[in-house]
Amino acid sequence: MHSRFLTFWSNSKLASDRNTDGLISSRWKFRNSQKQHFHSPRFLLMAGSAAISILAASTSSQVLAGAASVGGSIDTKAQLTVALKAASKLTTLPSQLVVPLSGAGVDYPDWTINHFCFLNNLDIHPVQDRPSDATCSFGDTKSSTVLALLGDSQANLWLPTFDAMGKQDHVRIVFYALASCQMASIDTWNNWGLGPSQGCSAFRAWAMSQISILRPKYTVLAFYADDDHFTFDHTLIARADYGAALVQTLRTLKLSSNNVMMLGRIPLPRNDPKVCVAIHPTNLQGCSTPRAAAVTAATEAMLKSTSKTAKVGYFDLMHYGCTAAVCPPVINGTIAYVDLYHYSMHYLAEIQKLVISELHAAKIQ
Numbered sequence: 001m002h003s004r005f006l007t008f009w010s011n012s013k014l015a016s017d018r019n020t021d022g023l024i025s026s027r028w029k030f031r032n033s034q035k036q037h038f039h040s041p042r043f044l045l046m047a048g049s050a051a052i053s054i055l056a057a058s059t060s061s062q063v064l065a066g067a068a069s070v071g072g073s074i075d076t077k078a079q080l081t082v083a084l085k086a087a088s089k090l091t092t093l094p095s096q097l098v099v100p101l102s103g104a105g106v107d108y109p110d111w112t113i114n115h116f117c118f119l120n121n122l123d124i125h126p127v128q129d130r131p132s133d134a135t136c137s138f139g140d141t142k143s144s145t146v147l148a149l150l151g152d153s154q155a156n157l158w159l160p161t162f163d164a165m166g167k168q169d170h171v172r173i174v175f176y177a178l179a180s181c182q183m184a185s186i187d188t189w190n191n192w193g194l195g196p197s198q199g200c201s202a203f204r205a206w207a208m209s210q211i212s213i214l215r216p217k218y219t220v221l222a223f224y225a226d227d228d229h230f231t232f233d234h235t236l237i238a239r240a241d242y243g244a245a246l247v248q249t250l251r252t253l254k255l256s257s258n259n260v261m262m263l264g265r266i267p268l269p270r271n272d273p274k275v276c277v278a279i280h281p282t283n284l285q286g287c288s289t290p291r292a293a294a295v296t297a298a299t300e301a302m303l304k305s306t307s308k309t310a311k312v313g314y315f316d317l318m319h320y321g322c323t324a325a326v327c328p329p330v331i332n333g334t335i336a337y338v339d340l341y342h343y344s345m346h347y348l349a350e351i352q353k354l355v356i357s358e359l360h361a362a363k364i365q
Contacts, residue, residue, distance in 0.1 A: 074332060075353040080320070087328035087336075088288070093281035098334040098346050104274040107335070107344040109156055114175065118156040119203070121179040121190060126203045130176075133210070139166015139173035147364070148211045150176045150253075151183060151222035154263065157342050158222050160349065165356045165364075174214060176207040183223045185252070186245035188237065189230040208249070212256040218364055219257040221250070224265060224341055225303060227296050243302045250310035261313035261364060264303060266343055267294035267321045273329035273337040287329045291322045313362055320351055 074080050099107045109118075117136035119126040130136070138159065139147070149155050149162050155177040166173040181200035182188050190200065211219060225246075229237040253260045269276075269289045276287035295318060307314035321327050321336055321343065329336060336347045348355070 072332065072350065073353060074351045075357075077354065080351065080354060083332045084321075084323045084328070087331040088285075088323050088326050090284050090328065090330060091282065093277050093284060093330065094333055096333070097330075098332075098350075099344065101274065101278055101335070104335045104344065105338065107346050108338045108342060109159055109345055114156055114159055114177075117175050117177065118153070118159075119178045121181060121200065123178075124199055126178050126199050127206045133174055133214075136175045137172055138163040138175060140170045141172055143170045143172040145170065146172045146174055146214060146216035147218040147220065148174050148176065148214060148216040148257065149220050149222065150207055150211065151220075151263075152177060152181045152224060153179050153342065154224050154266075155220075155222040157345070157348065158263065160345065161352050161355055162220070164352055165359060168356065171218070174216065176203075176210065178203045181223065182226070182229065183221055183249055184225075184229075184242050184245035185248040186229075186237065186242065187232060189232055189234060204249075208252055211253065214256070216257050218259045218261070219253045220261050220263065220364065221253065222263040225299060227299050239298060239302055243306045246303075246306045247310045250306065250312050254310065254312060259313070259363060260310075261315055261362065262303065262307050264314060264316045264318065265295070265300065266317045266341075267291070267327040268296070269294060269327065269329065269337060269340055272340050274335050274339070277329050277335065284328065284330055285326075289327045291318070291325055291327055294318075294322060294327045313364075315359070315362055320355070 074083055093101075097104075111118075115131060115135050117131055119130055123129055134141075139162065143166075147162065147166065149159065155175070156179075159173075159175060159177075162173045165171070178200060180190055181203060183204060185204070187198075187201050225242075229242050231237060250260060250262065267289065269287075270293060271287065271289075273287055277284060280286050304314055321331070331347060332350055334347045334350060335344055338344045
């Protein structure tokens with residue numbers, strides 16, 4: 001039997017705790033582990049949570065309304081290189097941030113952006129509760145060219161980027177997302193909802209069947225592949241078996257779509273960046289994460305291997321948050337992460353034009 005220990009949730013995996021009104025709850029939760037923390041030694045800085053506890057009363061739409069305009073757009077690779085280099089040398093938290101520290105924990109797309117189409121992983125009937133495809137359409141909603149965006153909270157995070165790209169390219173974006181739902185075609189224990197993920201399995205199968213009917217020109221898979229996965233009875237799933245199940249998902253999607261792409265994982269900081277910079281505002285580099293520590297090599301290799309085996313595209317996301325050596329917490333005047341597992345909404349807004357241009361180069365256009 002796996003040991004159980006207490007992990008402070010802060011706003012990590014915030015999507016699974018996001019209520020339908022867009023609020024975020026910070027709470028203590030138990031989490032299953034096998035011998036050690038799934039992402040050890042990446043411990044959250046618990047003390048800093050008290051300093052940002054007021055975040056629970058905010059929504060991302062309110063954060064958006066109060067955001068400053070100090071960051072500026074990063075439209076090219078050269079501009080990104082300059083911004084990351086500067087960020088890797090920054091020692092003191094800027095006095096003016098694009099989103100103030102008090103709002104950093106909710107800098108994430110809420111219902112005003114996703115139309116309630118991003119479903120909670122605690123919902124036992126996610127398929128029945130999802131709004132219609134018409135409601136969950138973004139971009140150019142009248143276009144006959146369709147891109148299906150499927151995944152978990154990562155898909156919700158990238159929705160504004162795909163919405164903007166859809167409007168620009170006259171592509172309708174149809175959005176299917178359930179928080180903390182693994183996209184490999186295998187039943188897994190929900191590491192974040194702390195229970196068997198029958199709802200996830202049902203949602204994934206339903207979404208893939210809907211995509212088969214929709215027959216989009218493009219399909220993008222965006223989810224956070226955990227480092228370890230377990231069966232409903234807590235048996236560890238071998239990484240190779242999980243990879244084979246992910247290949248099955250990708251091949252199934254290819255039957256319905258001419259162009260399938262999987263987004264890679266973002267950097268995984270050692271500590272929650274917003275908490276760390278609140279505690280150490282004059283030692284930002286102490287809150288940085290070495291690039292080698294921000295990626296789990298075995299998981300990254302598995303994701304790239306599965307995309308190659310399934311003959312689908314793979315879109316790397318690491319370079320948006322890291323230099324060759326380090327992944328800084330504050331980039332271009334913006335706290336780059338809303339929590340351990342998600343870039344912040346405003347940082348993605350700053351790099352949106354660059355991301356879209358690179359998606360175009362990857363043949364998503």
